[in-house]
Every structure is written in structure tokens, then in C-alpha cells.
Amino acid sequence: METIPTAIPLFDAVEYLEEGNAQVNEYLASLTLHRLDDAAFVYEYSVDWLLEQRTSENNFKTYRSELTTFLYWCFEIEKTSPLEVTRRSLFRYVEFCRQPPDELIAYFNTAQFKTHKETGERYPNPVWRPFLGRRQEGEILPYRLSEQALRTKLAILSAYYSYLIDEELTERNPARQILKSGIFKAGSQFQASGEDNENSKAFSELQWSYVMGVARQLAQDEPELHERTLFLLSLMYGCYLRISEVSARPGFAPIMGQFRRDSQTGIWSYQIPRSKGGKQRSVAVSKALLAALKRYRRHLGLTELPPPGDETPLFTRHRPAGRGRDAGIRNANLGIRQIRELLDDLFARAAMLAEAEGFIEDASEIRQMTSHSLRHTGITHDINLNQRPLSHVQADAGHDSIDTTSRYLHTSRVERHESAAGKKLDRLQELEAHE
Numbered sequence: 001m002e003t004i005p006t007a008i009p010l011f012d013a014v015e016y017l018e019e020g021n022a023q024v025n026e027y028l029a030s031l032t033l034h035r036l037d038d039a040a041f042v043y044e045y046s047v048d049w050l051l052e053q054r055t056s057e058n059n060f061k062t063y064r065s066e067l068t069t070f071l072y073w074c075f076e077i078e079k080t081s082p083l084e085v086t087r088r089s090l091f092r093y094v095e096f097c098r099q100p101p102d103e104l105i106a107y108f109n110t111a112q113f114k115t116h117k118e119t120g121e122r123y124p125n126p127v128w129r130p131f132l133g134r135r136q137e138g139e140i141l142p143y144r145l146s147e148q149a150l151r152t153k154l155a156i157l158s159a160y161y162s163y164l165i166d167e168e169l170t171e172r173n174p175a176r177q178i179l180k181s182g183i184f185k186a187g188s189q190f191q192a193s194g195e196d197n198e199n200s201k202a203f204s205e206l207q208w209s210y211v212m213g214v215a216r217q218l219a220q221d222e223p224e225l226h227e228r229t230l231f232l233l234s235l236m237y238g239c240y241l242r243i244s245e246v247s248a249r250p251g252f253a254p255i256m257g258q259f260r261r262d263s264q265t266g267i268w269s270y271q272i273p274r275s276k277g278g279k280q281r282s283v284a285v286s287k288a289l290l291a292a293l294k295r296y297r298r299h300l301g302l303t304e305l306p307p308p309g310d311e312t313p314l315f316t317r318h319r320p321a322g323r324g325r326d327a328g329i330r331n332a333n334l335g336i337r338q339i340r341e342l343l344d345d346l347f348a349r350a351a352m353l354a355e356a357e358g359f360i361e362d363a364s365e366i367r368q369m370t371s372h373s374l375r376h377t378g379i380t381h382d383i384n385l386n387q388r389p390l391s392h393v394q395a396d397a398g399h400d401s402i403d404t405t406s407r408y409l410h411t412s413r414v415e416r417h418e419s420a421a422g423k424k425l426d427r428l429q430e431l432e433a434h435e
Helices: 022-034 039-051 057-078 087-098 147-166 174-180 205-221 223-238 287-299 336-356 360-367 372-384 390-397 402-406 413-421 427-433
Strands: 113-115 122-124 259-261 268-272 281-284
Touching: 022 039, 022 122, 039 057, 039 147, 039 336, 057 087, 057 147, 087 147, 087 174, 147 174, 205 223, 205 336, 205 360, 205 372, 223 287, 223 336, 223 372, 281 390, 336 360, 372 390, 390 402
Parallel strands: none
Antiparallel strands: 113 122, 259 268, 268 281
């Protein structure tokens, strides 16, 4: 009989999640080296998705449990990446959840992670199991999973895949395909946060003007705090950056030297040494972004433009870190959590101003935006407002396919009506009629 691999929890409680866990990191490193080369990469994005659920404790716990079970099945049972899961293979996951191996069922609730009494370190609880069974009068009952519970699982996975699509890691959502097939029609449909959000969230011109306007005003009023905010916003928008590309994380800390000048052409670009899938890319820097860089560096007391090999941290803390690997260090790059909180605060301020000036719907939409909306906005505006060629945007965005870039090409109903108004049914006939 085949031995069932041990399941370990992967995601700690929200207050510890971004600090990482040594045992989980060791597991992911081994998995990445020996079996699935994108395991750690997918995990990093999975953490980001879970952190977006931090405002609801119940959602976070539910999503965390489901994602842990699903990744265990992917990594250890199916031995594949979540990015390779298809509708057909996901049915095997459904059956796995309906009839899990006995070794993976616990009969009491227990924490996924615990704290070592002597060292204070967090560690995965070895007695935790992905499934919870029931006992009655000391007797183990057959494991059952209701159809409603299965729908909930699929809805959560659909939201997860919507996020992965939004992040351009995949183009398929096998969970949504199953849900829409009608197999699980009975009863009310649970919809997880983020599910069916197929349209990329991008700021409109008006909304973006409020965000940039607030950032400029803050930089003017409190330069010591917000010159950094203004440049961060400008960089992420101007170069379509993901939050992971401007944040400190294990193995990466952004520096000024990533801005580079071509000695032959004099053209500046921003180098991203490690992007999606471990690839490098170079993004063209506009004159406006170069001016923003000069302003930011003047504020920091640096030369206007970085010399070759400038290792000055790009975005440093304003006060020493209180916990984690950078505890007590001031001159350390901001992490994902700090940057996300900074941007969330900025968006909240912009929404308040828009609401105060009567733009209620726009304010509501601004509040729904995330850090990744900056990437979507930069790409959308460059294609639709700045009229940049799709191939140029594709290269700067790091898209593998022009089809991915084309999804940002938007045309309003009014524009479509205006362009269609003058269409002829028989062009030659009408030309002859006017002769």
C-alpha cells in the first residue's frame, strides 16, 4: 500500500505570515530543487492573495485552510504545479476531498502553527491534518463532505485562480469551469471574495488624477514622509511593477542601481533582475519618470541620477523595524506589508477627497483598488491613452504573449458607436451615387 506523504501547514496566522517560517521555507526549497521548480514562486503569490483577505478573520482562516489542502494535493498527491491544473485534473481533487485518506483526517480541532516555549519560534503543528472528521460516543463516523461544502471549496479556488489570472500567472480557471458546468447547481451559490472579477481593476483617468493629486500634496506638505510615497507611486505606475518587484524579500532588495543608462543611446531603463517565473526584464523609463527620480534623489541628498552600480536602497524605512529579520534596522528596504499599507492609506485618502467633491461611485471604486491596480493602470493608460504600440507595452510588462497585453485594449460603448456610425453597407455604390 502506498504511503501517504505527510501534510504540513503552509500559512501561519496573519500576524506572522509575512515573516516566513524556517520549516516551511525548507520544505518549499526542497520541493523547488527536486520536483517542482515553481513551487516557491507560486507560494509567494499565494501568500500575497491570503494577505488580501486580512480584513476578515473568518475569510482568512477559511481561505488559508482550503489553500493549504489544495497545495498539498498539488505538491504531494498530483505532483504538479497549481498553474498546470486543468478542469479534468481538478475533478480528481474533488474526489480526493470527498474521500480523503484516513491518515489525513483528524478528529479534534488544533492550531496549524504553535510557538516554541523556550525559543519563541513558530513551527508547523505536527498533529494538524487537512481534514476534520467526527466521532459519536467514541466511535469514528464515516467521513462525509456535503455538496454545499464542495461548492464552497470550488468557489474559494475560483477566487484564487482569478487572482492568479489577474497576476498574469495563468490564463485558466478550472474551478470556475466546474462551477459553471452545472454539476453543483443545487442550493445557493457561495461566492468567494474576488471570484468572477474577470476585468482587471484599473483606475480611470479621473480616479488616477485624485490618487496622484493626493500623493503630490502629501509630498509638498510632509516631504520627509511622502516624497517616498510619490516616487513609489510614480515608479509602480510608470514601469507597471508588481509589489514584489519593489519590496524587500529573501534574496532581493531593490536598489538605485537598477536605473541604468545606455552609454551609446543615452536612454534610461529600469532593470528588474527577477520577475514572474524568475525572468529578467528591462523597462523603458519615460522623461516624466526620470524627472520624478531626480526629484526623489534630490530629496534624499543624492546626485540627480544614480551612477553605475549605485547600491543605495530604493525605498527605506523612516524608523527602525520592530520585528522580523530587519528588527532594529532603519536603513532597510520596505517589505511587501509596509508598501501595501502605505498604498492602501493613499488610496483611502484619495477616495475621501473624491467623495467630498461629489464623485461617490469613483470613491467607492478607488477603495476597491489594490497595489496591483497600479500595474493594470499603467498598462491600460499606456495602450488606450498614450497610444503606445502593443508590442512595446508587451516588452515592458514582461508578457509572454501579445494576447495577454491585448486584454488591456479597452473601447467604450460611445467610442464604438461613433466609429460605427459612418460605416457603409456598399462603399462603391455610394461613391458612384456621388459622382
